[in-house]
Amino acid sequence: MPVYMAVDPGASTPGLYTRVMDPIVGASLGILMRWIHITSVITAIGGLLYAGLVIAPALSSLPAETRPEFAAAVNNRFRPLLRLAIVALIVSGIYNLVTKANLPPGYHMWFGIKMLLALHVIAVSFLLSSSSVTQERRTRMTTGVVISAGVIVLLSAYLRFLSNWMQS
Secondary structure, three states: OOOEEEEOOOOOOOOEEEEEOOOOHHHHHHHHHHHHHHHHHHHHHHHHHHHHHHHHHHHHHHOOOHHHHHHHHHHHHHHHHHHHHHHHHHHHHHHHHHHHHHHHHHHHHHHHHHHHHHHHHHHHHHHHOOOOOHHHHHHHHHHHHHHHHHHHHHHHHHHHHHHHHOOO
């Protein structure tokens, strides 16, 4: 991986060099991180939607004595995938934020609202993947998470618009 050396004009020491990433590597890493971010969102929210819209109604058709065992088996399988998706989402989100070139006016406010909603989704996702939540409460919580996730997607689209608008 070639690293280009450039003189830093703002350096206090004359002739101080800084490392500049190869543009191809930078673009490839940016694309990879965006892909990881979007795939993680799809995995986390899609899994919660599936649990709320498919698994929960299917549980009601099972005999009462087998429901807890089946619900525990589903939670045990989905929990590691959900945690991996959330960690990947946080890491790729931080990368995407710190590599943004220009942040337009108002960006931080909308980004802060998006982060508060994202924290809500993450916290409730961890609660939903625990076995101590009753099915009625799980259904209410899933509805709230899906609504919050929808608002996050809308805010993300708006933030993307703001960023692109500033560049033109």
